[in-house]
Amino acid sequence: MHNLTIAELIKGLQKKEFSSVELTQHFLERIRQINDQFNAVITVTAVQALKAAALADEQLAQGKAHPMCGIPLLHKDIFCTSDVRTSCGSKMLDNFVPPYNATVVENFEQAGAVMLGKTNMDEFAMGSSNETSFYGPVKNPWATDSVPGGSSGGSAAAIAARLAPGATATDTGGSIRQPAALCGISGLKPTYGRVSRWGMIAFASSLDQAGPMARTAEDCAILLNCMASFDEKDSTSVEKDVPDYSASLRDSIKGLKIGIPKEYFSEGLHPGTKDAVRTALAQLESEGAELVDISLPNSSLSVPAYYVIAPAEASANLSRFDGVKYGYRCENPKDLQDLYCRTRSEGFGEEVQRRILIGTYCLSAGYYDAYYGKAQQVRQLIQQDFSEAFKSVDLIMGPTCPSPAFKFGAKGDDPVAMYLEDIYTIATNLAGLPGMSVPCGMVEGKPVGLQIIGNYFDESRILNAAHQFQQITDWHTQAPEGL
Amino acid sequence: MNWETVIGLEIHVQLATKTKIFSGASTSFGAEPNSQACAVDLAMPGTLPVLNKQAVHYAVMFGLAIDAEIEQESVFERKNYFYPDLPKGYQTTQLEKPVVGRGSVVIQLEDGTNKAIRIHHAHLEEDAGKSTHEGDLPHGVSGVDLNRAGTPLIEIVSEPDMRSAEEAVAFAKKLHSIVTSIGICDGEMSQGSMRFDVNVSVRPTGSSTLGTRTETKNLNSFKFMEEAIEREVERQIDLIEDGGTVIQETRLYNGDTKVAKSMRSKEEANDYRYFPCPDLLPVIVTDETIEELRRSLPELPDARVERFIHEYSLSAYDANILASDSTMSVFFESSTAHSDNPKLTANWMIGELTARLNNENLTFINSPVSAEQLAGLVARVADNSISNKMAKQVFDAIWQGEGSADEIIEIKGLKQVSDSGALEKIVNDVLEANPAMVEDFVNSDEGKRKKKLGGFMGQIMKASKGQANPQQVNQILLKKLNELL
Numbered sequence: 001m002h003n004l005t006i007a008e009l010i011k012g013l014q015k016k017e018f019s020s021v022e023l024t025q026h027f028l029e030r031i032r033q034i035n036d037q038f039n040a041v042i043t044v045t046a047v048q049a050l051k052a053a054a055l056a057d058e059q060l061a062q063g064k065a066h067p068m069c070g071i072p073l074l075h076k077d078i079f080c081t082s083d084v085r086t087s088c089g090s091k092m093l094d095n096f097v098p099p100y101n102a103t104v105v106e107n108f109e110q111a112g113a114v115m116l117g118k119t120n121m122d123e124f125a126m127g128s129s130n131e132t133s134f135y136g137p138v139k140n141p142w143a144t145d146s147v148p149g150g151s152s153g154g155s156a157a158a159i160a161a162r163l164a165p166g167a168t169a170t171d172t173g174g175s176i177r178q179p180a181a182l183c184g185i186s187g188l189k190p191t192y193g194r195v196s197r198w199g200m201i202a203f204a205s206s207l208d209q210a211g212p213m214a215r216t217a218e219d220c221a222i223l224l225n226c227m228a229s230f231d232e233k234d235s236t237s238v239e240k241d242v243p244d245y246s247a248s249l250r251d252s253i254k255g256l257k258i259g260i261p262k263e264y265f266s267e268g269l270h271p272g273t274k275d276a277v278r279t280a281l282a283q284l285e286s287e288g289a290e291l292v293d294i295s296l297p298n299s300s301l302s303v304p305a306y307y308v309i310a311p312a313e314a315s316a317n318l319s320r321f322d323g324v325k326y327g328y329r330c331e332n333p334k335d336l337q338d339l340y341c342r343t344r345s346e347g348f349g350e351e352v353q354r355r356i357l358i359g360t361y362c363l364s365a366g367y368y369d370a371y372y373g374k375a376q377q378v379r380q381l382i383q384q385d386f387s388e389a390f391k392s393v394d395l396i397m398g399p400t401c402p403s404p405a406f407k408f409g410a411k412g413d414d415p416v417a418m419y420l421e422d423i424y425t426i427a428t429n430l431a432g433l434p435g436m437s438v439p440c441g442m443v444e445g446k447p448v449g450l451q452i453i454g455n456y457f458d459e460s461r462i463l464n465a466a467h468q469f470q471q472i473t474d475w476h477t478q479a480p481e482g483l
Numbered sequence: 484m485n486w487e488t489v490i491g492l493e494i495h496v497q498l499a500t501k502t503k504i505f506s507g508a509s510t511s512f513g514a515e516p517n518s519q520a521c522a523v524d525l526a527m528p529g530t531l532p533v534l535n536k537q538a539v540h541y542a543v544m545f546g547l548a549i550d551a552e553i554e555q556e557s558v559f560e561r562k563n564y565f566y567p568d569l570p571k572g573y574q575t576t577q578l579e580k581p582v583v584g585r586g587s588v589v590i591q592l593e594d595g596t597n598k599a600i601r602i603h604h605a606h607l608e609e610d611a612g613k614s615t616h617e618g619d620l621p622h623g624v625s626g627v628d629l630n631r632a633g634t635p636l637i638e639i640v641s642e643p644d645m646r647s648a649e650e651a652v653a654f655a656k657k658l659h660s661i662v663t664s665i666g667i668c669d670g671e672m673s674q675g676s677m678r679f680d681v682n683v684s685v686r687p688t689g690s691s692t693l694g695t696r697t698e699t700k701n702l703n704s705f706k707f708m709e710e711a712i713e714r715e716v717e718r719q720i721d722l723i724e725d726g727g728t729v730i731q732e733t734r735l736y737n738g739d740t741k742v743a744k745s746m747r748s749k750e751e752a753n754d755y756r757y758f759p760c761p762d763l764l765p766v767i768v769t770d771e772t773i774e775e776l777r778r779s780l781p782e783l784p785d786a787r788v789e790r791f792i793h794e795y796s797l798s799a800y801d802a803n804i805l806a807s808d809s810t811m812s813v814f815f816e817s818s819t820a821h822s823d824n825p826k827l828t829a830n831w832m833i834g835e836l837t838a839r840l841n842n843e844n845l846t847f848i849n850s851p852v853s854a855e856q857l858a859g860l861v862a863r864v865a866d867n868s869i870s871n872k873m874a875k876q877v878f879d880a881i882w883q884g885e886g887s888a889d890e891i892i893e894i895k896g897l898k899q900v901s902d903s904g905a906l907e908k909i910v911n912d913v914l915e916a917n918p919a920m921v922e923d924f925v926n927s928d929e930g931k932r933k934k935k936l937g938g939f940m941g942q943i944m945k946a947s948k949g950q951a952n953p954q955q956v957n958q959i960l961l962k963k964l965n966e967l968l
Contacts, residue, residue, distance in 0.1 A: 080528065080529045100522060202528075235532065235533055235762060236761075316571075316572065319565065320571050320572050322565060324627070363757075365754045365756075
């Protein structure tokens with residue numbers, strides 16, 4: 001059952017080949033047996049899950065259930081879940097139990113989907129390897145000595161290990177696409193504003209976007225149908241009808257114009273990754289797509305701009321974790337200053353503290369214009385690069401990340417090397433564009449991801465191309481050995 | 484040396500919206516601590532602000548009332564600092580692009596001339612919560628009440644155009660009058676609905692450069708503001724004349740102990756690291772909205788003063804007092820509608836009623852004597868049913884909740900006796916009962932007789948239990964006594 005896609009599980013449930021309770025029990029058992037090998041799931045909600053599954057079975061029996069009804073899922077531990085600990089991968093929130101659901105969680109709950117538990121992640125979504133989690137690193141199911149990517153490494157690894165057929169994730173600079181690539185699964189970061197941020201613990205508010213992870217593009221479409229909504233509680237949510245993302249999956253890609261940015265194939269790209277991506281592009285070309293060489297001239301500025309804007313926003317977003325209202329509080333503070341200093345020094349990990357300090361510095365009097373002001377200008381230039389490109393192409397494709405999964409500790413001492421992991425993904429967050437990663441090859445036994453970037457609210461076209469690619473390839477069906 | 488005082492004000496005005504500026508929690512005053520703070524106000528993880536449109540409309544209405552530029556696109560920013568009553572660790576406010584731009588407010592000076600005080604801008608922001616360090620809390624424990632956190636404010640920033648404490652108070656009162664008249668603030672100073680920060684500096688008279696200023700924060704009454712300014716001016720002049728220099732600092736003034744002290748100097752000031760709030764979109768106010776709000780704007784205090792002078796034939800002095808205060812003007816108009824006697828109503832309101840309300844810390848909103856009840860009293864005074872002295876008695880009874888003027892007059896038998904037959908009888912009785920007094924009167928010379936009249940009047944009023952119409956008694960008495968001469 002764990003090798004079935006969500007689309008197949010939906011059919012199975014509707015045809016009563018199995019019940020949601022059986023399905024849920026199966027995945028819970030699988031998590032119980034093998035999660036320890038990967039550390040992908042940090043909270044299992046077995047009791048609630050079985051209750052929800054039983055309810056889903058009743059609704060399925062009545063025959064008017066939502067397609068997602070009875071489908072087991074995992075939520076990244078960045079989404080607030082009512083009465084279930086929501087840690088954001090941090091000691092700071094190790095004891096935090098929200099009294100409310102994130103809108104994303106609520107949407108799935110309303111549809112009758114079954115939450116199996118919460119997935120591990122880099123602390124406050126700050127990381128590209130899942131090594132910054134308070135709960136320990138997640139291991140890549142393809143090579144357990146290697147990282148799964150981050151920050152949504154728990155969700156990606158869980159899907160690769162068949163602990164769940166789908167999961168929610170978030171992407172601020174590549175946190176859906178990079179772990180999806182490294183774990184050989186499919187993951188989509190929608191247009192900024194497409195999915196509500198309410199109840200999703202903020203890292204960098206102007207960049208954060210939730211999206212689905214699953215094994216196939218078709219499943220991502222099904223999940224996005226449920227996730228995407230206009231939400232009055234999120235002022236940056238866009239009031240725009242949600243199309244049926246499944247409807248256009250089967251459209252032909254004949255004549256589709258795919259832009260290939262030369263900047264995405266320059267130095268630093270692993271030759272194996274480069275070959276795999278080139279091969280994938282050639283396969284799409286053989287299906288009738290047209291490859292167009294393009295340039296995104298300001299690409300090299302995206303990482304520096306991102307590492308000003310994201311920490312700046314984070315430095316303010318994380319001020320609320322002060323030991324006063326909820327979460328971690330240091331022992332016996334001697335005064336207010338001591339309460340703040342020790343709570344935040346003890347409660348936050350090193351990477352989070354580093355980014356708070358960077359952000360605080362960038363916003364400080366005398367530095368604002370040179371850093372934050374300049375970064376915002378760069379952001380505009382990057383947006384312009386993309387709008388210029390989308391005048392002549394329908395989609396932009398390239399590698400998701402520079403190389404396959406690296407070993408634990410390989411980049412731990414060098415923050416900048418770690419930051420360069422997101423060199424191809426960050427620009428879409430700065431521009432607010434949708435982007436996806438789908439598996440497109442293997443290098444040294446580890447998966448490689450193809451990145452597909454679309455114009456604003458053009459998720460349907462991305463999913464269509466991804467699905468068509470998966471009709472002519474089988475990378476997405478491959479499983480790590482023994483799983 | 485002669486010194487000139489330079490004063491600029493920053494005024495925080497709580498907007499009278501039902502809910503908070505970024506959440507659906509109630510803004511009402513006086514609830515149990517933390518009972519009106521929702522997940523957004525508590526800055527729970529993952530929560531997001533949604534702007535209350537009414538707050539924006541109120542800010543725009545203020546802008547229109549002071550003839551200011553309205554920014555069609557204003558931006559919220561985050562002002563970062565740590566404090567336990569600031570749940571997010573930043574205050575959401577406006578800095579670079581405030582909703583209300585330059586405007587001006589005209590105040591009337593004591594000599595009757597007008598002076599325009601320029602407004603630099605007014606911006607929207609959220610209020611913080613309250614920290615408490617005493618009361619029922621155990622020693623060493625501080626409490627935080629977040630009921631107020633997120634209450635919408637406009638902060639009005641004036642130019643340094645005021646030259647004395649009196650001007651500053653006149654300006655503050657004028658703003659109070661404007662915001663309450665257009666209904667965007669309840670004006671309850673004791674509840675913190677309006678709070679003043681005063682920037683004060685001094686310079687030698689004739690100098691064109693500004694002296695170093697200090698800011699005294701969070702004054703919540705006109706009286707405290709006046710005291711704080713006067714003391715600060717004195718302190719600065721003394722300091723300079725003694726060879727010292729004023730340092731730029733933030734100060735606090737305790738109105739109860741009359742003590743001012745330094746809170747922090749410029750060097751200790753926070754770097755607030757403002758940046759645009761990514762959770763909120765720029766606030767767009769369309770021409771249509773501005774025009775709609777302009778049309779819906781209630782009468783402004785200046786226009787109302789003019790109207791009171793013309794419509795009710797009030798003196799400029801009375802009209803100014805009654806029309807400047809929105810609750811007073813509503814009370815006045817409603818009372819006058821019943822009594823149809825504006826002058827007498829104005830006298831009673833400005834005199835007796837205001838004095839009593841002030842004494843008991845009440846306002847025209849919660850006045851024990853209603854506008855209708857005052858009208859009933861005024862009507863009886865106007866038609867001479869009761870004397871002024873009796874009217875005070877009736878007023879007291881109405882204040883105590885004993886009923887309407889007519890009911891009280893009836894029950895207490897306070898009706899003035901104006902029946903000349905009855906009055907003649909009382910006068911005759913008194914004269915007959917006091918032959919010695921009558922003889923004394925007759926034998927006195929003309930000059931002393933007038934004085935002796937008072938003795939008879941006292942006896943007569945006593946005999947009538949105070950109900951005799953004094954003017955009539957006076958006439959009858961004079962006539963009778965003259966007959967005896």
